[in-house]
Amino acid sequence: MSKSARRIAAAAAIGSALLLTGCSVVKPVPPADTQQPADPAPGDQGGTGSGQGTPQGTDLAGATFEMSWTDALDAAAEQFAGDPVSLALEWKRSGFAYTVELVNDTESFEVRFNADTGELVEQQAEKESASDIAEKRLGIIKPDELIDPAAAMAAAVAAEAGPVTEWEIDDENGQLTYEVQITTGTGDADVRVDARSGEILKVDR
Numbered sequence: 001m002s003k004s005a006r007r008i009a010a011a012a013a014i015g016s017a018l019l020l021t022g023c024s025v026v027k028p029v030p031p032a033d034t035q036q037p038a039d040p041a042p043g044d045q046g047g048t049g050s051g052q053g054t055p056q057g058t059d060l061a062g063a064t065f066e067m068s069w070t071d072a073l074d075a076a077a078e079q080f081a082g083d084p085v086s087l088a089l090e091w092k093r094s095g096f097a098y099t100v101e102l103v104n105d106t107e108s109f110e111v112r113f114n115a116d117t118g119e120l121v122e123q124q125a126e127k128e129s130a131s132d133i134a135e136k137r138l139g140i141i142k143p144d145e146l147i148d149p150a151a152a153m154a155a156a157v158a159a160e161a162g163p164v165t166e167w168e169i170d171d172e173n174g175q176l177t178y179e180v181q182i183t184t185g186t187g188d189a190d191v192r193v194d195a196r197s198g199e200i201l202k203v204d205r
Contacts, residue, residue: 053095053116059163060089061153065096065115070143072098072113079123080109084141089115089149090166097121103128103136139171146176146195156180156191159200169195177201 054063067075073084082102089098096115101108112122128136146169153164162182169178176195181188184205192202 053114056091057163057165058096060096060167061150061157061164063096067098067113067115067118069098069149071118072100072115073141073143075113075118075120076100076102076109076111079111079120080104080125082109083137085136085139086168086170087141088166088168088170090168092121101136103133105133108133108136136171138174139176141169141176147178147193147198149178151198152178152193152195153180155193155198155200156182160184160189160191160203160205162189172201175201 054065069087069089073087076084080102082104084100084102085108086101087098089096091097092099092112097112098115099110099112101110103109106127107125108128109125110123111120113119114121149167149169153167156178157164157180160182162184165181165183165188167178167180169176171177172179172192178193178195180191180193182191187205190204191200192204193199194201
């Protein structure tokens with residue numbers, strides 16, 4: 001083969017190699033931002049949930065709240081200059097609440113606090129007759145002279161077994177009493193407890 005022919009053959013071989021190389025398929029590398037994020041850790045839902053208050057149906061005889069009954073009386077006195085004549089702890093709308101009624105010379109005032117947070121949730125005032133004011137003032141609540149709600153509930157449950165759903169301190173025929181509501185196997189029972197001595201006065205079934 002002549003030199004000229006050998007040069008032509010070599011050039012053809014190089015051209016074929018270059019052509020094959022140009023036909024090779026190169027897969028692109030995906031950008032980093034297309035990678036899937038890692039799964040969140042168990043319990044991590046990407047947010048914070050709000051705390052829950054004491055659930056409805058809780059036995060009040062064994063429950064504790066951020067706001068005590070005396071705290072409720074003190075907070076009510078800050079809202080209205082009057083004498084407290086009733087105090088109740090019961091389920092209202094979406095949580096347990098203290099409702100306090102106070103009176104002065106011309107009107108009554110009702111204020112409600114969330115028992116779990118102490119937040120003021122409702123208040124209202126109403127004009128009262130002199131005779132109604134006088135009657136209500138027969139039962140002014142003075143905590144130092146009364147047994148506490150825990151003692152009243154314990155006495156009530158001893159007389160009528162079951163979970164306590166609500167209680168109230170108010171005047172009953174000129175005598176301050178706790179009215180304790182208990183759920184029994186046959187329905188509800190209201191137990192009247194002397195707010196000073198803890199004596200059981202009456203059970204209504």
